[in-house]
Amino acid sequence: MKPNNALIGSPIERLEDLRFTRGRGEYVDDLTRVGLLHATILRSSVAHGRIRSIDADAARILPHVHSVFTAADIGNPVPIIPMRLHPLPELQPFEQPVMAYDKVRYVGEPIAIVLAESAAIAEDALAAIAVDIEPLPAVTGCGGSDERLFDAHGTNLALTYTAAKGDAAAAFADAPYTRREKFAVQRHTALPMEPRGVMAEWDTARGRLTVWGAAKVPFFNRRILARQIGLPEASIELVENDVGGGFGARGEFYPEDFLIPFAARRVGRPVKWIEDRREHLMAINHARESECDIEIACSRDGTILALRGHAATNMGAYLRTNGAVGARNIVQFMSGPYRVPNIDLTVSMWMTNKTPVGTYRGPGRFETDFFRERLFDMVARDLGIDRVEFRRRNLVAPTEMPYALATITPYEHKDELDSGDYQTTLDRCLQEIGWKEKIALNGKETDGRYHGLAVGCFVEGGAAGPKETARLVLEPNGSFSVYVGSSAVGQGLETAFAQIAGDALEVPLERISGVFHGSTAHVSDGYGSYHSRAVVMGGSAILDAAANLRTRIRVEAAARFDCAPEQVELVAGGTAVGPQGKSIAFSELAGDGLSAEGTFFNKKHTWGYGAHAAHVSVDPKTGQVDLIDYMAVEDCGRVINPLMLHGQVIGAVVQGLGGAFLEHLVYDEQGQLLTGSLADYLVPTASDFPRIRAQVMGTHPSPINPLGAKGAGEGGIIPVGGVMANAVAAALSSFGVEPHALPLTPPTIWQLMEPARR
């Protein structure tokens, strides 16, 4: 069905904000239960070692300490956390146990859990647990090492993915021009402002487990927990509360998602654990750490002929639920929005003694766009072709859609760009930044600072399948409730879904009485929010549910009118009209609540696309970069709420700027995390990047879903690293500066300028 267009596309102020601006959100740490115990986790202070012994007796007898559990108390075998995405059998040996039992493999790995009457007492008790660990040499980098993380596995190499298309070897053999470069992106992380938290309660009489603090993928996590803890899924409810940011990292199944429910069931009292920031930085998924050695082949006119090379990703100590996503994306999406007929790329995933990695907004895409766009600027200069023109010549044209990307093996995964006119966003971006006027400044010094401009293009995949479920209820008062399997992580889901439901049901926003999401009690099955999928998948499921509910309303009305359902017309606003002008309000048809479920299945991905441009100035004396202007343009197909999308694009850009300039999880050679606080791990503040602009276009609706929407919200971060590095290179071209790695800290840039100074 085609919804009308009253709400969709309007910049409607968010429904969520009525509670959030007044401090009335309900995040997991805002909850409490009678008889609550507080948990803390003893974490390994050693990056790599063999556990000789753990003695918790002294902790157990401390006043107000309830209990201490180690792996020995959990049972044999200690449950393993399975992979959610790309669960290849080759990767299973590297999955994480919920608690270390023989070896510790990263600083921060759980060793014991303490329950006490207060969080402070539980923290005190950690110091009373004696852990004897025989230290082993730490493996911190990719590549060969004599030291093995997994004794049974002869190498620290977990798997190598291949991305292939055409015949790269042949293309390189005949190529008139090639260039080969090495690049690297540093380890950083999503850093949601709300630390993680889990609260669990076991109801002995009913045999039911309730777990609060779920996010992102509660249905999947319930499946894991049910298997690990030995309960049927129906006996477990995961409750999604307000969630203080996700960005890919929060809501995946972590050790604590087992440990807290386990402890609550074991002791028969409710248990809550709230992560502190220090443990967050060593426990939540890290991301992005990767390097590559890649080569491009072009014709003299700048037509790209082929890409080949190798990338390596530093996976940390275990393969977590979505740990493989970043690596595979690096090679599958290195071609981005460009026509690359021949591709032969591999990426090797190396296990190291660092915190395990997972997805962070634009996983793999941020990294690979940095690699690609950096390389493009070098190539364009070699060939004497304008950087913009080089990109124009190689952008995939609308007539080439759908356009096949490289195929990933293992397991032969194909993907294709769905639709769009990539030149239009590039044009708009250049126009908005004032490229023509500003380009005269490029590489020039004014007032002691060197100016540089850069532009880059990107695509953003979204709408992962396989399906989503929604349920709409016509309430007795004539309003509608929306239940959906998508999850809210702060992105404004309730507002977007109320808009979609309102249009689909032809009622004003006020008649949508509530949007209930995430929790496992709401719908029969849910797939949550990742891969920019919620609006497309959940929204399309709502359309289906609305059509089904409207059919039910017709049937109910027909029974009252004594006519056929086809004779009933549903009038906007909530009235059913039958033959001879008979009419009845929806509220009178609702009974105790009239309900219909809907689903949306999807095997393809949506592809938002766009271009970013930036103007920077660099202080040659300090290497400090001033971002003078930043313009992001993205076409996301049909836009549901331009106010929200605009804000998400800008927010994503600034996160990307953090990755480009500031954020770095630094380890020493012993595998010790050196950036364990927000004073060490720097994220952008309000004074860092004042001028960020965004424009959202909706000119090319996605052909693969009834809304015409495309996944959005990740695109804003994807090109930022490449654009910033190219802008710095452009500014400092007279110094021959060519950044090959992020982050672009002042000392790094200063050092890149050093050779020219000598």
Added chain:
Amino acid sequence: MSVPLHFEVNGKPVAIEVEPRLTLADCLRHRLRLTGTHVGCEHGVCGACTVLVDGDAVRACLMLAVQAEGAKVVTIEGLSHDAHLTPLQASFRKHHALQCGFCTPGMITTAHALLSEEPHCDAARVREVLSGNLCRCTGYVSIVEAVLAARVAYQKKDGPGA
């Protein structure tokens, strides 16, 4: 060991016994159940726990509850009404100055303290003052716009900062 604590929270007198090591943030959240004040880092960097202590914006995670003896503390709950949003809150909503909402109470208390003192401040001043409050969602652009747009309410004699 507990010690007595007398202070005023959101205009109401409070008399409780607290452990000396209890932070003001934990006291507000877990003893007084004022959960609008959020804790994001516990080391004074993120600003999510900002409350007003005798009118000044203060990090409640860096202050012990016992240090609030005799003070007037205002939290986001004390800056809110049931019936309507304040001009600052409405401006945050209008400008989409929040997404996940976790930093928002700290942002609003900080901005309220700023606008109460300096209702004519400019964008650079807003950015300077808000630079002690981390937001991971918005990129700050809309927050600065929201605060600037709310200045007009604070410029009135009987405005929210009066």
